[in-house]
Amino acid sequence: MKLILYCSAVLVLLITPRFCHGGNILVFPAEGSHWINMDILLQGLHSRGHSLTVLRSTKSWYIKEHASHYKSFTVPVERSINEEFISKTVAEVLQFERGALPLTSFLNSAVGLIGVFFEAHSAVCELVSAVLDDATLTKTLNESKFDLVLSDPCWGGGVILAKYFNLPLVYNVRWLTPKEAHFAIAPSPLSYIPVTGSGNTDRMTFLQRVKNMILYFVTYTQNDVIARQIYQPTCAKYLGSDHDFNQIKTDADIWLMRTDFAFDYPRPTMPNVVYIGGFQCKPAKPLPEHLEEFVQSSGEHGVIIMSLGAFINELPDDMANEIAAAFAKLPQKVIWRYKGKRPSTLGNNTLVVDWMPQNDLLGHPKIKLFVAHGGTNGVQEAIYHGVPVVGLPLFFDQFDNLLRLQERGAAKILSITTVDKDDNFLKAIQEVLTEPSYRENMQRLSRLHRDQPVKPMDKALFWIEFVMRHKGAAHLKAQSYNMSWFSYHSVDEELIYSTKTEKI
């Protein structure tokens, strides 16, 4: 027996990825829900003995200045995206959606949110400038001898800092400016790869493909305008005018991609893309006593939980009232995360909370249904725990995230602008609760997601440490990133090498 245990211990040492203590990581995160899962990754890195330094601004909203697992530098800036700005934008988008014709609606998330994008990315550039104009801070960062920069490239500042300090770069990524990150890194035939916002699946009719292409060019242009108008001046100022932001942003060593193929459609990928979708998910912890009591009081009917994510604190009164009224008609208990005015139609079965332990609730056996807005984090937690979804998407990727569940028979999507019509919301909830295939399909996705040789979080930690051990991952970066578009498509006379062509 002792021998077996000894062998097991040796095996653990062999299997466990090599320790890489004392790594030193500079983190340039994004705000909001993106920070929530970056912070989970930072906790993982801290538990493996790495030092973490987070760059934040005086206007940072989610990113706290003090934490036990990282130290931070706070840089003064004027511009910011804050809660108030987001609430105003949400109200505008909802207003637009209500009046929109079906044909124009799909452009809403691409065009309607351009103001948010411009404001957010300008704030990022201000933050980058504030860091690099501060000679003392720059000196301190230089002397810190970082091993790599870890960044969420939906904010394009991380790559500029990595190039400035000449450090390897790892992305914790789902978006790259307004494009789904795969479009910047892997060949993406538009015939079966739906552009986010298109509402398409991987099986499209001819007309759907036309829509896909139009939206691709809209997103491409938007992306290009943001890169040239906002980032390029900052990039040129600090790195030199020979640096093209559009080119350098694809130059990360490893892309920790926050998706996987239990969730997303299979598609071409690249060797330096590591799929960590659902890395933030974990088994449920016991609920706080008052919540456990409430959940248990639901008896055989079970519980529905509802949350519209980090950005949505309140809805127009009529919508909120309609939702509350529908809940009141159900035999289930309901836990609803909602910060707005208390709806007048709220039933006794519904508990409205400011915050809820979403992961622990989703993992509770009494939870029957998740009413969700379709943010990536929530959708992946629902998959992990196998809980079917009624989706109320608002913008960004939310409809498309939910579509991936709906198409596999694991969710039902409802336009939030029609919840107040014909008992739509009530009917959708009843259908997902009573038709067993929704839960069965979601549980199949859960089994597929969980059946991986290495857990997503362990993969993320392994590859960050790999980049530290080998000072990059040049051998996984295809030559395509060094090529101009005319060389890539073989329409030039001679291949133009990048000045920074790397050899492994």
Place this chain on the structure above:
Amino acid sequence: MKLILYCSAVLVLLITPRFCHGGNILVFPAEGSHWINMDILLQGLHSRGHSLTVLRSTKSWYIKEHASHYKSFTVPVERSINEEFISKTVAEVLQFERGALPLTSFLNSAVGLIGVFFEAHSAVCELVSAVLDDATLTKTLNESKFDLVLSDPCWGGGVILAKYFNLPLVYNVRWLTPKEAHFAIAPSPLSYIPVTGSGNTDRMTFLQRVKNMILYFVTYTQNDVIARQIYQPTCAKYLGSDHDFNQIKTDADIWLMRTDFAFDYPRPTMPNVVYIGGFQCKPAKPLPEHLEEFVQSSGEHGVIIMSLGAFINELPDDMANEIAAAFAKLPQKVIWRYKGKRPSTLGNNTLVVDWMPQNDLLGHPKIKLFVAHGGTNGVQEAIYHGVPVVGLPLFFDQFDNLLRLQERGAAKILSITTVDKDDNFLKAIQEVLTEPSYRENMQRLSRLHRDQPVKPMDKALFWIEFVMRHKGAAHLKAQSYNMSWFSYHSVDEELIYSTKTEKI
């Protein structure tokens, strides 16, 4: 302490991929060096408790009828590729190479070997027909309730059998008919993805890209002719005329690809491709006593080993004599696997053997250099053990395999037709022995190859068992495999769905 050991044991259970005992696998392998590593995979599967049934013919050459780790069915056939046939072909190719102009030489491996391809694939179809025409055998196979078919698709029979018996399919693959398998499964921009046989790297000049394209179309046509002329009639006869061989051969659930990116250039890939390059490599075992003595007698100079692989038993006399004479001038000891006539110039320092424990020798600290033909197995063993290479490529992928090492500074390639000129061979060996960068570069590749979260063999076993657990891996198969070329390239009016479109 006991607690730690207990925790370790629990951790091992959690980390080790779930056991999947009692799986039942039908194996349709290929002959020659392809069988060598298929057999290693079968041993791995057997050690995890799976039953294996191998289909072979009465003319099988490498695939033995009796083995402790599998049972086999031997089917009578007329046609075969045997040792004699191969020797004759090798002599012809060498003759051709000697007289070839540089411009025509690169087409040699594509065009010169067409006869071998036709003969081999016709033999495969005969074997498939012999299996499916045998009602008793077909009944036995049907009643065996296999979980999946495991096949090396360089012989296209496995996919026909998998479709016939309606079973999931796993490929252990590097080639698909005469094409490198990636070309059939993943987008492959010819601007930076060299066609095998082109002698190109991933950085090409305009002229090299022209050559790449020409060779792509030559290989494509060859592939298409073999599919239509040889496989399609067999496919239509047993599966029905609505089955297109070119389409069904891309329909495997998992592609265990025998390469990785320490060896090959980074390129687009697909979610159902699992990189198991070097899965056959393992730490060296002690050498047999007489070999260890010989190796130790080399003193500080160390040992060179040479092998030209499974197919090459002898060389023209003048070439063999020149090689032996060069070896005789070296202070190193030499072990040469060679079955031909004993060269007259052989020195005292050279031991000629019929067979050698190549992996154990490569892992021996006294081995300084590997003279190799550039077969994938040997090249990957050299990478695993970090031994630099002098390459003497003959045909197929050998030059291109060696080029990947040469370009990273870990090998020097010599045309076998010029070994007898100007002490070329001796000079190449002396350069690789005395210039430390060759060994340093090879050892860097070795470190990159070995630094993976899951060992290649464990990955292979995990994904085969995954397919058994989930009865396929439909969620990893992109829609592109179900699309016609005109839909894929969006030049049609309507997407034509495959009749077998799968949903996850």
